[in-house]
Amino acid sequence: MRKKTAIFLFAALFAAHISSSCKKATVAVRSVNDTSFVKGADISWLPQMExxxxxxxxxxxxxxxxxxxxxxxxxNAIRLRTWVNPSDDKISGHCSAPETVAMAVRARQNGMKVMLDFHYSDSWADPGQQRKPLAWANLDFAGLKKALYDYTFDVMTQMKNAGIMPAWVQVGNEIPGGMLLPEGSTGNWPQLAQLLNAGYEAIKAVSPASKVVLHVDQGNNNQRFRLWFDNAVKNNVKFDVIGMSYYPWWLQGKPDYTLSIDDLGNNLNDMASRYGKEVMVVEVGGEDVQEQNTYDMLVAVINKVKAVQGNKGLGVMYWEPEGAKSWSRYSLSAWGDDGRPTKAMDAFSTKTN
Known part of the structure; x- marks a missing residue:
């Protein structure tokens, strides 16, 4: 009798343990109805298009x-790039601070949160080009760091004066090799760290609640991210969120997303656990003429971000979905030649895991 009682007691305890473990395992997964999850779009081309x-x-x-x-x-969120002294070029210009602030006001009027993306250039900054603004070209390092701080503080102040406190602010755009080259190269991490921290401090001085994002491309490439963020941590860089780009179309050979989506999910979880930071896909896109494939890819990306442990996956932002190819010549929008959104955009209103 005692033996049976002991067996029944053990079974009950074991079942309770399993039930508790299962509950704990599901707590970290976002609900499909979680309105805090970011479903965003970078629409910085919009003023020029209009x-x-x-x-x-x-x-x-x-x-x-x-x-x-x-x-x-x-x-439910809009991402906006800002350039220091941009030209009037339709594709590679505009995005001045006043234009960016005006767009942020429109986003707020539509009940959307705002992400501000500092390129620290007069035009595109990305892995292939991180050119200093012309006005900063001849500054020494101390002057460059001061110019970055002052400019960041000024734009953030313009935002604040317009009643906008960006939820997230990027210090640099796609900076695997650094920014403000050559001084801010990853070949000189101590200097890059000073520049990144100057941006962080300027943002927090105006808006302490804004989360500072550091952004690296190829979100499926874990080795790339570990190397970069290990160096950032080693050099005491301050940041709140790890931002990723994910463009299967831009990977070598343009492989289908199904070949790299699990790598993205693994990297998202590794970054969140390794550094204790929140993570976000701040740029994603698929070919406009492959509507179903891009839709499927977006649903998969959203699911991967929602599944990050500890609710550290903040959200997903499409880069220039409205930038129709008929206007921009860009192949990865989510807009058709008829001026309407493609099926791909339905991914943001589809219930996901």
Whole structure:
């Protein structure tokens, strides 16, 4: 009798342990109805598109404001790049601080959060080009660091004066090799760390609640991220969020997303656990003419970010979904030649895991 009682007691305790473990395991997974999850879009081209007469239409073919169309597709956050002294070029210009602030105000009016993306250049900054603004070209390192701080502080102050406190702010855009080259190269991490921290401090001086994002491309490449962020931590760089780009189309050979999506998921979890930081896919995109494939890819990416342990996966942002190829010549928008969003945009309003 005692033996049976002991067996039953053990079984009950074991079942209770299993039940408790299962509950703990599911706590870290975001609910499908979690409205805090970011479903965003970088739409920095929008003012130029509107200025050149481009018309946006909803799925029923009715002309509407682009913000409303995006909101109706589940978009709840807007990412905006800002350049120091940009040109008036349609594709590679604009995005001045005043234009960016005006866009942020429109985002707020539509109930959307804002991510501010400092490129620290007069035009595109990415892995292939990190050119200093022309006005900063002849500064020594101390002057460069001061210029970065002052400019960051000024733009953040313009945002604050307009009633905007960005939820997230990027210090640099896709900076695997550094920024403000050559001084801010990863070949000189102590100097790069000073520049990154100057940006962090300027942001927090104006808006302590804004989360500072550091952004590296190839989100499926764990080795790339470990090397970069190990060096960042070693050099005492301050940051709150690890931002990733994920573009299967830009990988060598343009492989289908199914060949790298698990690598993205593994990297997201590794970054969150290794550094104790929140993670976000701040840029993603797929080919506009492959609507179903891009839709499937976006759903998969959203699921991977939602599944990051400890609710550290903040969200996903599409890069220039509204930037239709007929206007931009860009192949990875989510807009058709008819001025309407493609099926790919439905991924943001589809219930996911």
């Amino acid at each position: 200025a050149t007469g481009y018309k946006f239409y909803n799925r029923n073919g009715v002309e509407e404001d682009c913000f409303k169309i995006l909101k109706d597709h589940g978009i």
